[in-house]
Amino acid sequence: EVQLVESGGVVVQPGGSLRLSCAASGFTFDDYAMHWVRQAPGKGLEWVSLISWDGGSTYYADSVKGRFTISRDNSKNSLYLQMNSLRAEDTALYYCAKDTGLVVITTGFDYWGQGTLVTVSS
Amino acid sequence: QSVLTQPPSASGTPGQRVTISCSGSSSNIGSNYVYWYQQLPGTAPKLLIYRNNQRPSGVPDRFSGSKSGTSASLAISGLRSEDEADYYCAAWDDSLSGPVVFGGGTKLTVL
Numbered sequence: 362e363v364q365l366v367e368s369g370g371v372v373v374q375p376g377g378s379l380r381l382s383c384a385a386s387g388f389t390f391d392d393y394a395m396h397w398v399r400q401a402p403g404k405g406l407e408w409v410s411l412i413s414w415d416g417g418s419t420y421y422a423d424s425v426k427g428r429f430t431i432s433r434d435n436s437k438n439s440l441y442l443q444m445n446s447l448r449a450e451d452t453a454l455y456y457c458a459k460d461t462g463l464v465v466i467t468t469g470f471d472y473w474g475q476g477t478l479v480t481v482s483s
Numbered sequence: 484q485s486v487l488t489q490p491p492s493a494s495g496t497p498g499q500r501v502t503i504s505c506s507g508s509s510s511n512i513g514s515n516y517v518y519w520y521q522q523l524p525g526t527a528p529k530l531l532i533y534r535n536n537q538r539p540s541g542v543p544d545r546f547s548g549s550k551s552g553t554s555a556s557l558a559i560s561g562l563r564s565e566d567e568a569d570y571y572c573a574a575w576d577d578s579l580s581g582p583v584v585f586g587g588g589t590k591l592t593v594l
Contacts, residue, residue, distance in 0.1 A: 396583070398528075405485065405588040406520070406528065406571050420582050461533060468575045468583050469518045471539065473527040 363387035363472045365457050370477030377447050381477055383440040383457030388472075391415065391435035394460035396470060397442050399453035399479075409455070410442065414464050425451075447481045454478050486511060487572050487586035494592040500560040503589045505572035507553050511584055515575040517555040519548055522569040522588075531570070532557060559591075567593045 369381040383395070397409040410421045410431040419431050430443040440457050454476040461469035488506040495501040505517065519532035530539055532548035535555065547558045555574075559566055572586040 405569075406522075406573075406585045408573070408583040408585060411583065422583075456527060461530070467516070467518075467533075468573050469516075469530060469533040470520075470528070471530045471533075473529070475527055 363459065365459065365472055365474035367455060367457050367474045367477035370455060370479045372480045372482060373447055374483050375448060375481055377481070379444045379447065379479060381442040381444065381455055381457075381479070383474060385438045385440065385457075385459070388459070390433075390438040392463055394462065394466045395433060395440045396458045396460060397431060397440075398456045398458055398470070398473075399451075400456070400476075401450075401453040404453075407453070408468075411460070411466065412440070413466060418466075444479070447479075449481050452479060452481050485587040486576060486584035487574065489570075489572060489586035489589045491587065492590050492592065494594055495559075495562045496594050497562055497564065499562045500558060501562060501591065502559075503557045503570050503572075503591070505555045505557070505586050507555075507574060507584075509553060510578040511553075511574040511576040512550065512555055513553040514577060517548065517550050518573045519546075519557045520571045520573065522571065523565075524568070528571065562593055564593045567591055 366384045396411045412431045428446045456476045458470035459472040461471045516534045520528040521531045522528040535550040536548045576584045
């Protein structure tokens with residue numbers, strides 16, 4: 362059974378930093394690209410970042426480019442999101458999601474975690 | 484302002500057929516696959532349609548997707564109360580502002 366479990370969400374002050382983690386199980390982690398998608402309270406889905414299966418390619422939404430860094434450790438079946446210079450508008454539930462494509466990148470996310478809540482507030 | 488445009492709301496009565504539209508441009512829907520997600524209240528999104536019109540296993544055939552030019556649609560036939568949810572379209576975007584874009588979401592109400 363595929364499982365994605367996010368952790369690391371807390372309340373942080375504006376300008377602060379945070380690292381989110383996503384522990385994956387139930388599939389061959391290093392065969393699939395992984396994504397972070399966020400949802401602000403009461404709002405829609407916003408794609409944040411993706412990393413290819415081997416970590417060689419990364420992409421970011423303009424809203425987080427230069428502040429967030431996505432990474433993965435295939436030996437630990439784990440995905441990460443380093444978040445720096447946090448702003449109030451980064452407040453959201455952050456989901457990690459598995460790409461549907463086998464060693465390709467798509468915009469199909471066939472498995473999602475339950476999310477971890479990041480609140481940026483003083 | 485989302486890159487992909489969806490109506491904010493839709494509604495129907497049980498048994499009816501409803502459609503939800505998703506409008507984009509040549510850099511996203513016009514040249515890439517469209518995916519649809521269903522988000523039930525308080526839960527994580529679920530993949531409903533992939534590659535424009537394919538259903539993952541377990542998704543009822545009441546749900547169907549289509550694409551024409553720079554627009555796509557999700558159709559739900561035989562509407563049921565448990566279909567009340569938020570629906571999102573998504574696509575790869577070839578422009579610099581991409582690469583993955585979502586629609587703003589459509590809240591479906593079953594009357």
